[in-house]
Amino acid sequence: MARRQPTGRRRPPARGTAMHMIELPLDAAALTRFAWHQGHAAKQGYSDEDFGYAAHAWLAATLGELAPRPFRLQETRRGLRLLGYALQPAQHLAEHARTFALPAALAVCDWDTAASKEMPTTWHVGQRLGFEVRACPVSRGERERDLYLVEVDEAKASGREPANRSEVYGTWLDRQFGQNEAAKAELITLAGFRRVRSLRQSRAGQDHRHHGVERPDALFTGELRVLDPDVFASLLARGIGRHRAFGFGMLLLRPPGRGGT
Template sequence: MTTAPLYLLHTQPDPRLLTTWMVRHRTPDPGEALHGLLRAAFGTQAPQPFRYLDERRGLLAYTTLDAPAMAEQVALADPLAAQALGLAACSNHDGYRLRSFPTQWSQDKELGFEVRVRPTVRSGQKEQDAFLHAVTLAGGPQGTLVDRQAVYTQWLREHLAGHEGVPRQPWQGAVQLLDVQLSAFARSRVMRRTQPAGDNTRKGRAIEGPDAILTGRLHVTDPAAFAHLLARGVGRHRAYGFGMLLLQRAG
């Protein structure tokens, strides 16, 4: 199993221009706005998964673009998108930063992690909060005893392991989770657009659901699969600011 080189991109999006983009494109969702800006700047080479931390810490993303390829993409990018994303140097900052990220990890390497996820399951034709789904399955008074952290931890374990009956993917079996904590939780609305219809317009709909940050420790059990996992991300909505595994030294 071969893995492509991986790089970590860091930018400082301009909050004023990001807000302007959101207003212009009629979206209250920063994830969709950043998705659109990255697509406008990079086309099909848009870095993902990504994580927008905040105005001070900026945006992080994994990409397979090396320094020359990144410089070429930035030079050809839509100027307004590049400026909004903080790709171009200005008086406030020096532009983007790019550094090589490991793709060769020692087996049984222990690492700390943080990941922002949208832990949902399919319920009929809709997505449902995995916790609310578990409460419904528990039924009656027992539903109040369901632990949100335990449900989301199990959701994460299942997504990392893959689903029974589905062909094995290159990123499955990459890690063993040692411990997981629910560090932050909120309910948020994300915007998703339909494919262009006959009138060439994309209709948007707001989807309300869980927005969770999980932290903990993991063991790398399959180094090649782990490299694929980092490049892919975890769960759904990976192109909209969810699923990026941020790593640190264990402990």
């Protein structure tokens, strides 16, 4: 059987279409074995530190166009937990996987304990929501760069002190919410930051090669106010920023006024 390749971009759901939050418990060792046997592994000492590429490849091979996107991986005491937004409930995804997935791919997830809930289909102008999002704040010039490092270089060139990382990333996130007037961020906190080395695949003809890429990994919490309900619904389904297919950009909602992660 030919190996299924990760799928491309997916259109956001049509207005009023139900969206489901999916929770899939994953076995980290089984996920690593699947990625290795499918050829999604580095050969020059690079590692997929956040399992982003492995999860991306597994979702594509197991669920195809039904795969949750955006998604986020979280470590738990029992292993990995994948949260994501999908157009079908967990039961439908489990049936699809049991019918079509290869045995090694099926074994990555405990489908019996997979869960889901239907998200609201309508939002309201002025509605306040708490949020948490893991995002990758990078520039989109000739080559991708950490936005904070861009700020440092620009400040040095102009002889001024650079803004701090929280301010640079917070301004970027505020712009993401403001695109097409989806929402207005009223509070943004950089709750965590690290630089993570992720695995990516490049193609040269028919040759598929893997390489490691280091990127900023920022965890934000805060509160927002909905400006345009339809645009906000599209933003929620699409996700925030770049590399959404690899575990970045899923906007998790919580009641306003609730802090912490």
